[in-house]
Amino acid sequence: MxxxxxxxxxxxVTASAGWSExxxxxxxxxxxxxxxxxxxxxxxxxxxxxxVMNKGAGNCIACHEVSVLSEWPFxxxxxxxxxxxxxxxxxxELRGIVSNAKMMFPETMMPSFYKTDGYIRPGNAFTxxxxxGELEPLLTAQQIxxxxxxxxxxxx
Amino acid sequence: xxxxxGGLLSALALTVGLGGVATAEPDDDSLTINGxxxxxxxxxxxxxxxxxxxxxxxxxxxxxxxxxxQMDDFDNPxxxxxxxxxxxxxxxxxxxxxSCASCHGDVEDMAGVKAVYPKxxxxxxxxxxxxxxxxxxxxxxxxxxxxxxxxxxMTNTVALLASVSxxxxxxxxxxxxxxxxxxxxxxxxxxxYGQLELSCANCHEDNYGNMIRADHLSQGQINGFPTYxxxxxxxxxxxxxxxxxxxxxRAHTFSVASPEFIALELYVTSRGNGLSVEGPSxxx
Numbered sequence: 001m002x003x004x005x006x007x008x009x010x011x012x013v014t015a016s017a018g019w020s021e022x023x024x025x026x027x028x029x030x031x032x033x034x035x036x037x038x039x040x041x042x043x044x045x046x047x048x049x050x051x052v053m054n055k056g057a058g059n060c061i062a063c064h065e066v067s068v069l070s071e072w073p074f075x076x077x078x079x080x081x082x083x084x085x086x087x088x089x090x091x092x093e094l095r096g097i098v099s100n101a102k103m104m105f106p107e108t109m110m111p112s113f114y115k116t117d118g119y120i121r122p123g124n125a126f127t128x129x130x131x132x133g134e135l136e137p138l139l140t141a142q143q144i145x146x147x148x149x150x151x152x153x154x155x156x
Numbered sequence: 157x158x159x160x161x162g163g164l165l166s167a168l169a170l171t172v173g174l175g176g177v178a179t180a181e182p183d184d185d186s187l188t189i190n191g192x193x194x195x196x197x198x199x200x201x202x203x204x205x206x207x208x209x210x211x212x213x214x215x216x217x218x219x220x221x222x223x224x225x226q227m228d229d230f231d232n233p234x235x236x237x238x239x240x241x242x243x244x245x246x247x248x249x250x251x252x253x254x255s256c257a258s259c260h261g262d263v264e265d266m267a268g269v270k271a272v273y274p275k276x277x278x279x280x281x282x283x284x285x286x287x288x289x290x291x292x293x294x295x296x297x298x299x300x301x302x303x304x305x306x307x308x309x310m311t312n313t314v315a316l317l318a319s320v321s322x323x324x325x326x327x328x329x330x331x332x333x334x335x336x337x338x339x340x341x342x343x344x345x346x347x348x349y350g351q352l353e354l355s356c357a358n359c360h361e362d363n364y365g366n367m368i369r370a371d372h373l374s375q376g377q378i379n380g381f382p383t384y385x386x387x388x389x390x391x392x393x394x395x396x397x398x399x400x401x402x403x404x405x406r407a408h409t410f411s412v413a414s415p416e417f418i419a420l421e422l423y424v425t426s427r428g429n430g431l432s433v434e435g436p437s438x439x440x
Contacts, residue, residue, distance in 0.1 A: 062369040074370035078363050109362065111352045121349050121408040128403035131351075138351065 022141035025116045033104030034092040040141035044149030052147050057138040079110060084156040094148045113139040181365050182216035190229055193323045199430035207361055213431050214439060217374040226438040234315060234384030234436025237391045241316030244309060250300025259297060263320055270321040271433050274422040276334040283337040283422055286314055305413040306393045315382045315391055318435030326379050326433055330426045341423025344416055350407025377428040380437030387440060394421050
């Protein structure tokens with residue numbers, strides 16, 4: 001039992017070491033709006049990415065329609081439908097768009113999901129109060145990779 | 157004037173992206189209240205609006221069911237606030253033994269007042285919302301306590317003053333001494349606040365008519381305030397609505413009655429010059 005605990009503690013350490021290899025938001029480098037390689041240092045999981053499309057900080061379908069997500073109601077019309085984006089854009093381009101869409105589409109309405117500075121009156125989530133301390137990006141490095149992996153499954 | 161070009165750019169990209177699907181339209185319904193008060197819900201945009209040709213009341217973006225609730229005062233729950241406002245109108249309060257009625261007479265005589273607020277007050281040297289004016293009357297003329305800016309008594313009285321102006325065109329002055337306040341409000345309207353970096357214009361100028369998740373975006377006009385919302389079953393004030401929208405951008409909001417919201421109220425009201433006063437309106 002004790003040994004098992006120690007093994008899982010060791011695993012946890014490895015996992016967090018994996019995390020610390022994530023590229024911090026300010027250090028992500030964009031090339032024509034695209035980001036060449038995984039920002040978490042890990043591959044993305046399309047199933048996990050699928051969930052981010054709906055709930056919480058992602059809520060991509062607030063603005064985008066996605067046919068394969070029709071089990072969730074009320075897709076928005078603010079951005080283009082995402083059907084077929086896996087054909088239209090490369091993995092690196094999608095990673096760039098999801099991390100900071102303003103690099104690909106200057107001044108776009110799409111929020112920057114992997115950015116932590118440069119905001120005007122940033123709030124403490126949806127409380128209306130001022131943010132305290134350092135901001136977290138809207139999505140973690142791994143969530144960005146998961147969403148990108150999901151988007152790559154959207155082929156015509 | 158952050159986000160100006162951005163608004164245009166993304167609006168362009170949007171048309172292309174959606175393959176020209178024309179969804180950005182309100183419905184064609186027309187509004188007459190109690191079968192007698194004709195409400196202008198669509199008007200040529202005032203000259204100062206650069207990116208919009210036609211202004212629409214938020215009523216035009218609501219479902220038929222929600223629209224119907226506003227068409228008859230017996231169905232409109234906002235009229236309960238107006239009833240309470242009528243009682244307060246003639247209630248004596250404060251050290252001077254006065255009521256609103258002792259100076260202003262019948263409330264019907266106040267028709268047209270709500271339509272021109274917020275308004276420059278020469279004596280005070282400031283732009284005043286109607287709430288500020290009401291509290292000034294209470295303090296200096298009645299010797300009464302000021303009401304809470306967005307509290308029940310105040311909001312019911314604003315609803316009463318709106319109701320007697322229904323059908324008259326919104327017509328706030330934006331030039332002369334009010335201009336600098338108006339400019340400040342305009343700048344706030346186009347600033348992309350919060351961690352979502354969204355301005356009022358992103359949602360209500362570039363995307364009115366579009367769905368954002370389950371919400372049908374309107375132009376965010378305030379000719380219908382105070383607004384009875386089916387969602388929270390009470391009359392909602394302009395500043396509370398501003399606060400809610402800014403909060404939804406993950407931003408630190410301004411407070412009710414702040415100089416920023418007073419300026420924004422003047423600016424947003426002026427975007428609806430030409431629409432009818434419609435409060436108390438009904439929204440979801």
